Amino acid sequence: MAQETSLVSGIAGRYATALFDLAREAGQLDAVARDLDMLAARLADSADLVRLVRSPVFGRDEQARAIAAVAEKAGCTDLVRRFLGVAAANRRLFVLADMIAAFRALLSHHRGEAVAEVVSAVPLDDAQLAQLKSALSSEAAGNVVIKASVDPDLIGGLVVKLGSRMIDASIRSKLNNLKTAMKGVA
Incomplete structure (x- = not known):
């Protein structure tokens, strides 16, 4: 305990x-x-x-x-x-x-599961969730439970949080990074 x-x-x-x-x-x-x-x-x-x-x-x-x-x-x-x-x-x-x-x-x-929080711009279908679960299960070396939610502000892509790791592959983040880089050039 x-x-x-x-x-x-x-x-x-x-x-x-x-x-x-x-x-x-x-x-x-x-x-x-x-x-x-x-x-x-x-x-x-x-x-x-x-x-x-x-x-x-x-x-x-x-x-x-x-x-x-x-x-x-x-x-x-x-x-x-x-x-x-x-x-x-x-x-x-x-x-x-x-x-x-x-x-x-x-x-x-208790169940030996890792919980992955996945945020997408549009709802993911069953095939996409299964593919994502498979990829995350190999990364986590165990069973992964996906907690999916939708945030249209992402524009596209995914934000995945698994344990202490976070992968932000959203178009919103890429645009923000580009905007920041462009400010540095001017």
Whole structure:
């Protein structure tokens, strides 16, 4: 566990580690991961939910009731509901997104996976994702899970982050580099 806790830190890391340990002991890692992925998606889609978990205006009881209702409606496992209740009671919901990210990091490490964050200008199709996964798996010497997102501002190309390495092959970066070089010539 000492190695796992070095992956995450701070308040979010402590809460994520506790949830991870409980989920592992209960044999519910996959179910908890699904619930947290669903909560992350809801946070990404709902400004009201973000305001609820981040705003100090809402009291702990209000936050606890509201997050319990969200978890109930989403069909979250009892373990996740209790976890959210503890986080609300301790006024720690403001780092919920960080807790989810830390849990994902712990789960990936536990499974022996490397997570590659890939940002592209347009959505990648299945064949492109498979080809990218194959290339990254040989580089990482293990199983790679791709977390893909889209940023049209890249214009074209990819930005890939695997561990501490980042490869920026986007047209936006190339244009910025060219612009910087052109300023030096003038």
